[in-house]
Amino acid sequence: LDLSSSFxxxxxxxxxxxxxxxxxxxxxxxxxxxxxxxxxxxxIPSECIxxxxxxxxxxxSSKHTVLHHAEPGSHTIASSAVFRPRVNGMYxxxxxxxxxxxLFDVTKPKRATSSIHIKPAESENTT
Numbered sequence: 660l661d662l663s664s665s666f667x668x669x670x671x672x673x674x675x676x677x678x679x680x681x682x683x684x685x686x687x688x689x690x691x692x693x694x695x696x697x698x699x700x701x702x703i704p705s706e707c708i709x710x711x712x713x714x715x716x717x718x719x720s721s722k723h724t725v726l727h728h729a730e731p732g733s734h735t736i737a738s739s740a741v742f743r744p745r746v747n748g749m750y751x752x753x754x755x756x757x758x759x760x761x762l763f764d765v766t767k768p769k770r771a772t773s774s775i776h777i778k779p780a781e782s783e784n785t786t
Contacts, residue, residue, distance in 0.1 A: 670697035678742035695737035699729020
């Protein structure tokens with residue numbers, strides 16, 4: 660099964676992340692899938708991926724949402740992303756080489772709803 664047309668990543672994918680399954684009105688479990696890449700982007704196909712993807716019986720949408728973890732002009736790599744479990748909305752947290760963790764509302768992808776800078780621990784001089 661080739662998912663590359665669904666993600667349309669421009670660089671190497673660093674991680675794939677599945678959302679917690681949600682049941683639709685017919686009882687079928689649906690998932691979202693996110694891919695983070697070396698361009699500092701998080702790619703999410705716009706349609707939920709049905710459980711029948713395993714049997715390759717349903718088409719995958721080529722439409723997708725792109726969340727920009729990296730600031731324009733930076734060389735930040737998006738290294739991880741995870742869906743917020745068991746919430747009504749669709750939220751994704753991403754982390755990158757800029758030591759930032761950003762929370763995105765997928766329905767409002769223009770910018771992160773919040774971000775936290777994680778400072779590396781400073782080494783203590785013990786001599």
